[in-house]
Amino acid sequence: MTEDLVVAEGLVKRYPVRGRGLLPAVDGVGLRIERGTTLALVGESGCGKSTTGRLLLALERPDEGTVSVAGRKVHELGRRELRALRRTMQPVFQDPYDSLNGRMTVERIVAEPLRVHHADGDRAARVRELLETVTLTPDLAGRYPHELSGGQRQRVAIARAIALDPAFVVCDEPVSALDVSVQAQVVNLLRRLQDERGITYLFISHDLALVRHLARRVAVMYLGRIVEEGAAGELFADPRHPYTRLLLAAAPRPRVRERPAAVTAAGEPPSVLGGRTGCAFAPRCPLATDRCRAEDPVLRTLPGTDRKAACHYAEAAGAGAA
Ligand SMILES: Nc1ncnc2c1ncn2[C@@H]1O[C@H](COP(=O)(O)OP(=O)(O)OP(=O)(O)O)[C@@H](O)[C@H]1O
Ligand SMILES: [Mg+2]
Incomplete structure (x- = not known):
């Protein structure tokens, strides 16, 4: 039996934008x-990923939705x-340099959640065990964040996140600040932890290529809106929303010979939503018609699939990566 651990519905979060009142980030x-x-x-950047992550972790309160x-x-x-619920939900952020207290040793950083939540047992032993789990040697316990490499710091952040055996971890761009060679190691660590502990992840990334082999599903x-959602393999093989194709075309994909039909971006994305008519x-x-400019497409399940897309022409011939 499968079960959805995390279910969000109709989430709206508005922030004040100078001179324009409240605008929805989500x-x-x-x-x-x-x-x-x-x-x-x-x-x-700016589409509302981190805000969504914070809403899921109950670090922020939505204006609407659950x-x-x-x-x-x-x-x-x-x-x-x-x-009590917070113990079971943890974040891992992009830049471990910002998210780790630079005045604390690795040992104290990793022990912090154990202390805050009054976890019983030998904390020092537990910290050693956690460092081992994330493949850091115990002699790093006495070091400070600035004495570590970026990859080591992110492993410390991960050790801290899993200290209380969370069921759900929001990874917000966890490898974006790391060298490409180190990215794969950290991604593999996250995958192994999922295999071993059954952790559920929301993995936030601006890099579609990175999540290809990591995610079961991709949104x-x-x-501020989900425009396409589906099983990772299917979404990569046959993207149905022109924006997904734009992201795929922009992503470096060294082993793929054929590229999906190129989509060119005219201009930069608007930074915030205004009141809008039609599709944002x-x-x-490149496919926009008068209908698109007049009628806002809703996110809908495409017939005969478990794919959702918010595009009037999601089923159109040639809309896929043909
Ligand atoms: N606390 C806040 N107060 C005001 N505006 C905010 C706040 N947090 C986010 N925003 C705005 O909401 C929008 C979405 O921001 P968010 O950080 O969720 O995007 P993101 O997709 O995570 O971007 P990035 O890829 O750059 O991390 C942006 O326009 C941002 O300026
Ligand atoms: Mg963000």
């Missing part, structure tokens, strides 16, 4: 993550219940 996002699997959330983790609505919990986000992607879309 604008009606729904997603489901099956227990023990990875959902990748992909899109350009988040359920293991069947419990996280924003309806009392303080004590939320505290593509554009200006229309100004950049």
Whole structure:
């Protein structure tokens, strides 16, 4: 039996934008993550990925919508219940340099969640065990973050995140700040931890190619909304939304000989949503018609598939990577 550990419905989060009032950074996002699997959330800078991640972790409160983790609505919990739930949900952020306290030793950093949540047992032994799990040698325990390499620092952040055996981890661009050679090691570590511990991941990335072999499903986000969602293999083989194709065309894919039909981006993405008519992607879309400029496409399941896309022409011949 499969089960969705994380279910978000209709999430809206608005922020004040200077001179323009409140604008939605997240604008009606729904997603489901099956227990023990990875959902990748992909899109350009500013599209609302991190905000979505924070909403799922109950680090922020949505203006509308709900988040359920293991069947419990996280924003309806009392303080004590939320505290208990927090143990089971952890973030790993992009830059371990910012997210690790530079004045603490590795040992203290990794022990911190154990201390905060009053975990019983021999903490020093547990820290050694955690460092081993993330393939760091125990002699690093006395070092400070600035004495470590980027990859080592991210392993420390991961050790801290898994210290309390979380069920759900939001990885927000966890390898974007690392050298390419180190990226694969950290991605492999995250995968191994998932295999061993059944962790469920939301893996946030602006790099579609990176998530190809990592995610069971992929959700593509554009200006606060999910515009395409589907099984990773199928989505890569046959993207249905022009924006997904744009991202795929932009991604370096050394082993792939054929590229999907090139999509050119006209101009930069708007940084925030205004009141809009029609499809938000229309100004950049090579396929846009008058209908696209007039009628906002809803995210819908494409007939006979488990793919969703928010494009009037998602089924059109030639819309895929033909
Ligand atoms: N706390 C905040 N206050 C005001 N605006 C915010 C806040 N957090 C995010 N925003 C705005 O919401 C939008 C989405 O931001 P978010 O950080 O979620 O995007 P992102 O997809 O994670 O981008 P990146 O790839 O650059 O990390 C942006 O326009 C951002 O400026
Ligand atoms: Mg972000």
